[in-house]
Amino acid sequence: MESVYRFPKITHVFEFRCRTCGEVHKGSPSIGYAKPAHYYSVPEAERAHRVLLTSDTCAIDNDTYFVRGVMEVPIRGVDAPFTWGIWVSLSHDNFQRYLHTFHEDQTGTVNFGWLPVTMRGYFDPTRARTWDMLATDVVGRGPGNRPLIVPHKCNHPLYRDYAQGMDWDRAVDIAERALHG
Numbered sequence: 001m002e003s004v005y006r007f008p009k010i011t012h013v014f015e016f017r018c019r020t021c022g023e024v025h026k027g028s029p030s031i032g033y034a035k036p037a038h039y040y041s042v043p044e045a046e047r048a049h050r051v052l053l054t055s056d057t058c059a060i061d062n063d064t065y066f067v068r069g070v071m072e073v074p075i076r077g078v079d080a081p082f083t084w085g086i087w088v089s090l091s092h093d094n095f096q097r098y099l100h101t102f103h104e105d106q107t108g109t110v111n112f113g114w115l116p117v118t119m120r121g122y123f124d125p126t127r128a129r130t131w132d133m134l135a136t137d138v139v140g141r142g143p144g145n146r147p148l149i150v151p152h153k154c155n156h157p158l159y160r161d162y163a164q165g166m167d168w169d170r171a172v173d174i175a176e177r178a179l180h181g
């Protein structure tokens with residue numbers, strides 16, 4: 001059957017009127033977390049001596065190590081992806097190497113990372129602290145760019161969105177929950 005689309009599909013700028021706050025949110029959502037969720041698992045009074053946090057790295061009890069990266073989930077028919085600023089855990093050795101080469105060009109480096117799926121829209125807040133863990137590649141980039149987080153193939157809804165792209169309505173739904181979660 002002949003395609004209805006005779007011309008290249010036009011891509012759109014994402015925007016929607018939010019059912020939570022009533023505003024129009026313009027542009028593909030970019031939602032970042034300043035701290036890994038595990039940070040909040042440490043009682044507040046103990047954080048000063050148990051947690052070492054920067055804007056890009058977090059070590060807890062000197063045995064759990066996180067780095068902040070970027071996951072880009074395509075929205076179908078939209079020019080820019082839905083972007084998450086999220087934390088993955090690295091092994092001790094890979095974390096140490098990340099720290100020591102932080103200001104260098106990381107292009108070409110790939111580390112294994114575990115991603116706790118703590119983003120609103122992908123986990124049920126009533127099941128707090130039982131996050132799904134996704135295997136990922138943490139792909140280094142040039143100086144000043146946080147690494148890209150690429151999930152390994154699996155059956156998780158986040159992987160499905162990553163691999164197939166979200167449709168517009170799903171992106172709206174996830175954005176509303178994540179922006180106001």
Ligand SMILES: [Zn+2]
Binds near residue numbers: 020021025180
């Ligand atoms: Zn809103």
